[in-house]
Amino acid sequence: MMTSGLTMSDVGYLLMIRQKEEMANIIPKEKIDSYKASGYIELQKNGKWKITPRGGSLLMLIETPGLTPEVEGIRDRIVGVYNDMGKDTGAIKEVEKRLIWFVANTNFKEEPIVRAVISHIDLKREYTMRLDNLIWKPSNVYSVHMSLSESTLFDTIIKMYGMTSDLYLRENKNKELAWLFAVSRLPDPPRKMDKEYTITGDVKMDIERISDIKKELGRRLKMSI
DSSP states (O other), rough: GGGGGGGGHHHHHHHHHHHTTTGGSSHHHHHHHHHHHHTTTOOOOOOOOOOOHHHHHHHHHHHHHOHHHHHHHHHHHHHHHHTTTTTTOOOOHHHHHHHHHHHHHHHOHHHHHHHHHHHHHHHHHGOOOOOOHHHHOOOTTTEEEOOGGGOOOHHHHHHTEEEEEEEHHHHSOOOOHHHHHHHHOOOOOTTOOOOOGGGGHHHHHHHHHHHHHHHHHHHHHTOOO
8 A cells, every 4th residue: 555545556547547548448437436536637628537736746756766865965965055044944844855856857966956056045145045945936825746847946957057958848758768767766776685576687787777877867968967
C-alpha cells in the first residue's frame, strides 16, 4: 500500500491515464470510479479520462525522491545564505519540499543553485523573494501542481548559464531525454543486492551505467552533473 492508500497497480493505472495509453481502456470500472471520487481524474469531452492537477501532484509526490544528503546540503547552504543576509526563508519544511521537487525535475547541482540564490539576493536587495517562493511560487492560492515555469530560481539559473528552458518546459518532452531524467534520479543500488534484481547483471556495472547516464544528461543540458 502506498500514498493515500494506493497500491502499485493503482499507480500503474493512473500513469496509463496520464500518458494517454490505449491500454487505459482495460482499467476496471470500480477503479475508475474510485479515482474519480478521489479527484484524481476527470472525464474529457472526447469521452476519455485525464489526470487532474490533484492526481498529477499525487503522482509527482510518488515519483519524486525523498530528502537525500545532496538535497540536505543544498538546503543548509541556501538557508544559511538567506539567514546571513537577514532574508525571510519561509517555513523550512516548505523550502525542503520544494527543493526536493526542484532538484528531481532539473538535476541542477549545489553550486549552480547556491550561486543563483546569491545572485537573486544581490539583484533584488529589498525585493528579495521568500526562499520557498523563490524555488516555486504558486500562481494562486489553489495551486498544488508545481511547475518550473513558476520558478524564479529556475529562470535565474537558465539565464546565468545561457541554457535553453525548452528542454524542461515543453509539454511533450523528447522521450529519450525524459528517460534520462527518470534514470538519473535513481539512487545507487545496494552493493550487496541480489544480482537477480540488477539491470546489467552486476551491481558495480549498474552503478557505473547510472553514473554514465547522469553524465550524458549533464552534457545535454550543458551542466556539470
